[in-house]
C-alpha cells in the first residue's frame with residue numbers, strides 16, 4: 001500500500017481552479033519532491049491530504065485512510081506548512097510541551113525532538129528566533145509523535161547554507177529509517193540531491209510523476225516540462 005495516495009482530487013476556490021483531477025502516490029520510505037510553479041496547487045494539495053481543506057471531488061489517504069479518519073493522526077503523520085505561527089512569549093520547550101500535553105504524547109519527546117532538529121535554544125523565547133530557528137521548531141513539532149509520514153511545505157525557506165546542508169542529511173536519515181517524506185520546494189538543486197522521486201504539478205494538474213533518476217538535470221527538465229503547459 002502507498003504511504004500517501006491522492007486519487008482524482010479537485011478543489012476550486014470560487015472561480016479559481018486550484019487543483020484539477022490530480023492523482024499520484026508516494027511510496028513508503030522515500031523522499032518525494034513535490035514541485036510546480038507559484039500557484040500550481042501544491043499547498044492546496046498538501047492541505048487536502050492533511051484534512052485541512054475538503055476536496056470538491058476525489059480522495060486523499062495516508063496508509064489507506066483519510067487523515068480525518070486516522071485513529072492517532074499525530075503518531076501517523078507530521079506536517080510543517082507555510083506560515084507556522086508560535087506564541088512569541090513561549091520558549092521552544094514550553095511550546096513543544098504544550099503540544100505533547102494537547103496530543104496525549106509523553107513530554108519525554110520534547111528533549112528528543114529538540115536534539116533531533118539541532119535546536120540548542122530550547123529555553124529561549126520563540127519571539128527572538130530567526131526564520132531558520134522557527135523552521136527547526138516547526139519540524140520538531142511535526143516529529144513529536146514520531147510519525148511514519150512527514151509532509152513539508154518549503155522547509156528550506158529561511159535556512160542558511162549550513163541549515164540547508166543539515167536539512168538534506170536530516171531528510172535522508174528519516175527516509176533511511178523508513179519514514180516517508182513528501183516535500184514541496186522551489187529549490188530544485190537541493191531537491192535533486194535529496195529526493196528519490198519527483199511529482200510535478202502545474203495549473204492544478206499532474207505534469208509528471210517519476211523517479212529522480214529519470215530526470216538527468218532536474219532544473220533543465222523541470223523548466224522544459226513547465227514551459228510546455
Ligand SMILES: Nc1ncnc2c1ncn2[C@@H]1O[C@H](COP(=O)(O)OP(=O)(O)OP(=O)(O)O)[C@@H](O)[C@H]1O
Pocket residue numbers: 013016017018036037038039040041042043044045
Ligand atoms: N483559501 C484560498 N482562497 C482562495 N484562493 C486560494 C486559496 N488557497 C489557494 N488559492 C488559490 O489556489 C491556487 C493554488 O494555490 P496554492 O497555494 O495551492 O499553490 P502553490 O503551488 O502552493 O503555490 P506557491 O508555490 O506559490 O506556494 C492559487 O491560484 C491560489 O491563489
